[in-house]
Amino acid sequence: MLSLISVMAAPETAGAAGSTTGSMMTTFVTFGLIIVIFYFLIIRPQRKKDKETKEMLSSIKKGDKVVSIGGIHGTVVAVKETTVVVKVDDNTRMEFSRNAISSIINRKGDGATASSKKKSKKEEQVSAPEESVEAPVEEVSAEAEKKDK
Template identity: 50%
Template sequence: MFLATEGGNAGGIWGLIWPFILMFAVFYFLLIRPQQKKQKQRTAMLNQIKKGDKITTIGGLHGTVVELSDDTVVVRVNDTTKMTFERSAINAIVSTAPAAATE
């Protein structure tokens, strides 16, 4: 039969906690931190959208921004078709509009 002495379990508790601390650190640096950085970049990209920018939506639709509001974006797909999307549906800015064309 095994008998524990007083104070003998203190090293055992740290021995159990260290792997969890190490796993959390690995998850933080490999998963959580890069995801937060990517989200910041996406938010900055969505805030930089302006009229005349050529964009691509998450669904793969290409078009030019003709109107903006806080939550929505109106995109001209061809000469006659305009579509309204949530700002979050924009995947990428393909090219930005020249400064003179924003008016």
């Protein structure tokens, strides 16, 4: 009778061992998918942003208008190996670490960066409707003056 019970229990243990390997496999696949998702949503974009920032900091030159991470606006007067001297006011010059420069607003030779060009295009689009609204108002006021005379 004892052997009968052990024979009946043997298939259950074999099935249980197979299900644990299956559940371990799904666990590994799930963790693998999570790692891939994190790579594409977090790690890869951060590396791209770091690379762009490094290129921007290495391309700073005299005459560029920059903004520091503290929000200070100024013009680059001198570029050293690890620091940048920024002219903030007529007689005020500040020396910043290169890493403290947040962005370059205007390049000396280029005139404006791509983000500045986008902003100026938006300003032109916004200013265009204002001009068309103002013109009829002047015409109406001129017609009103003619009627008053």
